[in-house]
Amino acid sequence: MPEYDHLILLQLNLNTMKNNLYLLAFVFLISLSKTNAQKADLPAPVKITTVEGITEYKLGNGMRVLLFPDPSKATITVNITYLVGSRLEGYGETGMAHLLEHMLFKGSTKHPNVPQELTAHGASPNGTTWYDRTNYFETVAANDENLNWALSLESDRMVNSFIKKEDLMTEFTVVRNEFEAGENDPGSILMERVYSTAYLWHNYGKSTIGSKEDIEKVPIENLQAFYKKYYQPDNAVLTVAGKIDEAKVLTLVNKYFGSIPRPARKLSEPYTIEPPQDGERSVTLRRVGDVQVAAMGYHICAGSHPDYAATDVLQEVLTNTPSGRIYKALVETKKASSVSGFSLASKDPGYMYFSTEVPKEKSLDEAQKTMLDLMDNLKNNPVTAEETQRAKDNILKYYNMMYNNTDYVGMYLSEFIAQGDWRLLFNYRDNIEKVKADDVNRVIATYYKPSNRTTGLFIPEKNPDRVSIAAAPDLKTMLKDYKGKEALASAEAFDPSPANIDSRTIRGEIAGGARYALLPKTTRGSAVKLNITLRIGSENSLKGKSTISDITGSMLMTGTKNKTREQINDELAKLKSELNINSSGQKVMITLESTKENLKAALALTREILREPSFPVNEFEKLKQENLTSIDQQKSEPQAIAFNVLQKRTNNYGPEDFRYPMSFDEQTAATSKVTLDDVKKFYADFYNSSQATCVIVGDFDKQPVIEEITSMMQNWSSTEKYTYAMGHSYDAPANSEKINTPDKTNAMMACGYNLELKDDNADYPALIMGNFILGGGFLNSRLATRIRQKEGISYGVGSYLQAGDLDSEGNFGSYAIYNPENSDKLMAAYKEELQKILKDGITEQELADAKSGFLQSRNRNRSQDNYLVEKLTRYMPLNRTIKWDADQEKAISSLTTAQINATLKKWIKPEKIVYVQAGDFEKKKN
Numbered sequence: 051m052p053e054y055d056h057l058i059l060l061q062l063n064l065n066t067m068k069n070n071l072y073l074l075a076f077v078f079l080i081s082l083s084k085t086n087a088q089k090a091d092l093p094a095p096v097k098i099t100t101v102e103g104i105t106e107y108k109l110g111n112g113m114r115v116l117l118f119p120d121p122s123k124a125t126i127t128v129n130i131t132y133l134v135g136s137r138l139e140g141y142g143e144t145g146m147a148h149l150l151e152h153m154l155f156k157g158s159t160k161h162p163n164v165p166q167e168l169t170a171h172g173a174s175p176n177g178t179t180w181y182d183r184t185n186y187f188e189t190v191a192a193n194d195e196n197l198n199w200a201l202s203l204e205s206d207r208m209v210n211s212f213i214k215k216e217d218l219m220t221e222f223t224v225v226r227n228e229f230e231a232g233e234n235d236p237g238s239i240l241m242e243r244v245y246s247t248a249y250l251w252h253n254y255g256k257s258t259i260g261s262k263e264d265i266e267k268v269p270i271e272n273l274q275a276f277y278k279k280y281y282q283p284d285n286a287v288l289t290v291a292g293k294i295d296e297a298k299v300l301t302l303v304n305k306y307f308g309s310i311p312r313p314a315r316k317l318s319e320p321y322t323i324e325p326p327q328d329g330e331r332s333v334t335l336r337r338v339g340d341v342q343v344a345a346m347g348y349h350i351c352a353g354s355h356p357d358y359a360a361t362d363v364l365q366e367v368l369t370n371t372p373s374g375r376i377y378k379a380l381v382e383t384k385k386a387s388s389v390s391g392f393s394l395a396s397k398d399p400g401y402m403y404f405s406t407e408v409p410k411e412k413s414l415d416e417a418q419k420t421m422l423d424l425m426d427n428l429k430n431n432p433v434t435a436e437e438t439q440r441a442k443d444n445i446l447k448y449y450n451m452m453y454n455n456t457d458y459v460g461m462y463l464s465e466f467i468a469q470g471d472w473r474l475l476f477n478y479r480d481n482i483e484k485v486k487a488d489d490v491n492r493v494i495a496t497y498y499k500p501s502n503r504t505t506g507l508f509i510p511e512k513n514p515d516r517v518s519i520a521a522a523p524d525l526k527t528m529l530k531d532y533k534g535k536e537a538l539a540s541a542e543a544f545d546p547s548p549a550n551i552d553s554r555t556i557r558g559e560i561a562g563g564a565r566y567a568l569l570p571k572t573t574r575g576s577a578v579k580l581n582i583t584l585r586i587g588s589e590n591s592l593k594g595k596s597t598i599s600d601i602t603g604s605m606l607m608t609g610t611k612n613k614t615r616e617q618i619n620d621e622l623a624k625l626k627s628e629l630n631i632n633s634s635g636q637k638v639m640i641t642l643e644s645t646k647e648n649l650k651a652a653l654a655l656t657r658e659i660l661r662e663p664s665f666p667v668n669e670f671e672k673l674k675q676e677n678l679t680s681i682d683q684q685k686s687e688p689q690a691i692a693f694n695v696l697q698k699r700t701n702n703y704g705p706e707d708f709r710y711p712m713s714f715d716e717q718t719a720a721t722s723k724v725t726l727d728d729v730k731k732f733y734a735d736f737y738n739s740s741q742a743t744c745v746i747v748g749d750f751d752k753q754p755v756i757e758e759i760t761s762m763m764q765n766w767s768s769t770e771k772y773t774y775a776m777g778h779s780y781d782a783p784a785n786s787e788k789i790n791t792p793d794k795t796n797a798m799m800a801c802g803y804n805l806e807l808k809d810d811n812a813d814y815p816a817l818i819m820g821n822f823i824l825g826g827g828f829l830n831s832r833l834a835t836r837i838r839q840k841e842g843i844s845y846g847v848g849s850y851l852q853a854g855d856l857d858s859e860g861n862f863g864s865y866a867i868y869n870p871e872n873s874d875k876l877m878a879a880y881k882e883e884l885q886k887i888l889k890d891g892i893t894e895q896e897l898a899d900a901k902s903g904f905l906q907s908r909n910r911n912r913s914q915d916n917y918l919v920e921k922l923t924r925y926m927p928l929n930r931t932i933k934w935d936a937d938q939e940k941a942i943s944s945l946t947t948a949q950i951n952a953t954l955k956k957w958i959k960p961e962k963i964v965y966v967q968a969g970d971f972e973k974k975k976n
Contacts (some may be wrong), residue, residue: 080637080825092308095300100212101473103537111312112284115303115474116463118291120456122541122574124913126292127460128200129187134280136258137181137398138320145260146268146276148179149225153273154186155829158215159210161203165829165839170899172194172906174520176827179258182397183468189457191910192293194602198302204288205306208281215270220842222266227845227869229259230795234687237340241403243345248504249332252324254396268536282313287467291460293543308810324349324399326518329505338793340682341387344418344427345405345506350497353395353469354520359481360489361402361497366441367393367433367490369404373440379424380406381672385417387679397469399519402497409679419602422505423479428494438487443623445482449628451537451643454575471525476534541572541749546912548936555931556752557921563740564763566921568755569747576646578748579915581923582656584638585741585767589707589775592636595732596708597720601673602732603633608669611662614671616658627652631659635708636775638737646749650758656761663733670726677721685714688791688968689867692800695789696966700781700804700861709777739763741772743926747915777859779806786965788873790972797870797969802863803962809853815941816953817851823865823892824884824902825849837866837879844876862958870969876964884960891951
């Protein structure tokens with residue numbers, strides 16, 4: 051799904067698979083294709099190099115291929131990267147690379163209905179555009195049929211995509227809708243304005259999504275020419291990662307791509323170089339919003355330059371929560387509520403950007419001055435060795451987590467391919483490891499000068515001190531003999547079937563009532579995923595305490611009797627572990643990601659955080675301010691408003707009930723009233739492990755882990771006992787309302803009503819498939835086909851279905867983002883599609899595709915450790931095993947169109963739906 055500057059607005063997790071007859075047919079086709087490939091006498095792929103388990107080949111037509119085998123997951127990711135992004139766009143062509151990305155989902159000669167095929171194959175797909183590249187990927191269940199299909203799709207899309215004028219006419223409004231969604235966020239627009247002010251000539255100063263006018267006016271002939279110029283084998287890098295046979299895949303790649311002729315045209319690199327900035331620049335943005343934002347940025351080196359690692363470390367030193375210097379200067383002093391920063395790793399010299407959010411009642415000028423003074427005094431307060439090491443630990447922790455997941459690596463390689471060479475993925479890691487404090491302080495002196503800065507102020511200088519950014523290095527010379535480190539050990543080829551998962555899951559109970567489910571399995575990088583859920587309180591004891599409960603959970607990570615928040619974060623970085631704690635309703639959820647060698651120590655730290663919190667007063671005040679700022683941000687956002695109002699309209703719990711959906715003003719009032727004593731008392735009264743569950747999936751030794759979780763949870767009790775608060779289904783009156791949100795160019799429609807539905811209801815499988823066909827498939831559901839594909843009204847549209855597990859509190863609903871001017875068209879199209887599926891029913895072909903996609907996606911999900919942890923956690927208090935899934939999937943497999951059509955008519959009642967729309971509807975009137 052096309053993406054706005056790496057900000058995915060809505061992502062639909064919708065995938066499918068084919069039956070055994072199709073698989074047998076593909077086996078025959080594969081054998082036949084090998085014979086045909088031999089007849090074609092294609093040049094054999096040439097091996098270029100291997101680094102840490104990834105091997106590069108080159109085809110006869112100039113296309114490069116990266117193969118990354120990993121048998122530990124039953125998935126394959128096919129990712130193709132084209133070396134074209136907004137940097138390559140000419141005058142009047144802004145947004146063309148991104149618009150073309152959308153068009154490749156409209157079909158090609160051999161694959162005329164791409165969305166339908168993605169759904170039918172259970173793919174987890176997307177397409178993204180950035181400054182230096184465009185990529186398309188599909189993650190599918192590992193089998194020959196899916197692999198052949200994915201390679202066939204990408205090879206055909208490379209040169210045979212339709213790029214038709216009629217498709218472009220409907221896609222204009224979809225891309226404009228995506229553009230307008232970004233326009234709703236003042237922080238994002240401020241970043242665009244800073245970039246456009248900082249860059250005078252280079253295309254990095256233009257947003258990847260482009261100018262709305264260019265998007266709407268581009269001639270189809272220009273778009274076709276752009277496509278034919280850049281979408282060619284000599285400008286593409288194909289990555290295939292996952293459970294693959296390398297030799298077999300290489301043969302298939304050569305079959306599908308090797309026969310595409312190398313084009314006669316010659317590609318030339320843009321020669322525009324951004325001149326040194328000759329003085330501080332400023333920009334002011336005035337828009338509707340509830341939080342002030344101050345920002346600043348500096349030109350830096352290219353991502354491939356050796357200095358880039360030190361600049362990235364500096365960014366972490368400055369903005370990390372809670373140890374960053376800017377964070378301490380602004381958030382800890384309560385001058386601001388948050389800080390953030392990033393460094394653009396690009397092919398040409400890039401940019402470092404910082405921003406801070408400031409509550410309306412605080413001084414924006416004071417926050418900006420504090421930030422600028424800190425930057426200008428870095429030369430007098432050099433970065434220390436301790437700060438450098440902490441930053442490196444954090445960066446390498448996230449790098450290692452990414453590299454442990456083959457799917458992510460397969461897609462993340464696109465960023466380094468765009469910089470000039472995929473091996474920069476490892477070179478970046480090596481450079482981070484080598485960074486010293488002296489390197490960080492050297493880049494401070496080189497790049498971080500007032501004359502090289504763009505902010506909201508202008509300060510003239512008598513003798514400007516200009517910065518010349520070094521060009522990207524010669525990568526051929528720099529990486530000529532690069533071998534990288536030893537590749538990570540391979541993990542087992544895990545069977546994600548319910549029977550295998552259940553047979554390998556170890557279950558037990560801890561003194562006092564806590565229970566555990568452990569699934570040991572070898573994983574890439576020896577990764578381990580964990581969830582601990584504490585179940586607390588009752589309907590009566592939690593009255594009036596929902597906000598206190600939420601804040602108590604958030605406070606646990608801020609300090610223990612022996613460690614400060616900073617020390618906790620430092621230790622987690624050293625342990626290469628990520629720990630998060632959230633509280634909502636009757637659950638306190640602890641998630642931990644670690645490695646086999648660090649799991650025992652990470653669990654010990656988790657025990658200390660859970661059992662020995664200190665609730666520091668300074669962290670409490672900061673947390674409250676952060677929460678209040680977050681609430682303020684939502685008050686003018688159409689998406690947040692629409693769903694908040696829908697919740698209130700379809701809910702009849704009283705204001706004291708912990709399930710009561712507060713308005714934003716009510717959230718502000720409740721948060722403001724919470725005291726630190728409230729938090730301490732809540733922890734003492736409610737936190738216990740009598741009904742706790744612990745689920746661990748990954749590479750670990752059973753006995754030491756059981757000892758640690760026993761130490762954490764045994765005989766932990768509280769005065770307030772846990773009793774599940776049974777929910778009820780409220781028959782809310784149907785309603786339709788519009789809420790005006792001034793100066794917001796994107797609107798949100800949210801609708802739905804409650805169902806008295808439990809997940810063991812005999813009708814539930816049919817409802818699942820009916821909803822999947824209505825609003826679930828990737829660009830191929832009834833709603834997406836009509837509202838997005840055909841009419842181009844919405845960038846994101848879909849429906850959802852929920853059922854209770856312990857009670858019958860379910861619901862059905864839908865959503866869409868759109869231009870406020872299209873409100874009437876959207877509502878008419880939605881209601882027509884809903885009536886049509888109820889009146890005419892679904893077709894046999896729709897059901898076959900839906901079954902295939904849904905069942906295959908379920909199997910693919912079970913190969914993901916995070917999914918297994920979540921599933922086992924949900925099932926433990928229900929005394930279910932994964933066999934529940936097998937039984938449900940068996941029921942889904944046997945469904946008929948008649949059953950689904952009858953079930954939809956029985957349960958889906960359009961006359962009960964509550965509709966809420968939020969957007970700038972007054973603008974149209976004026």
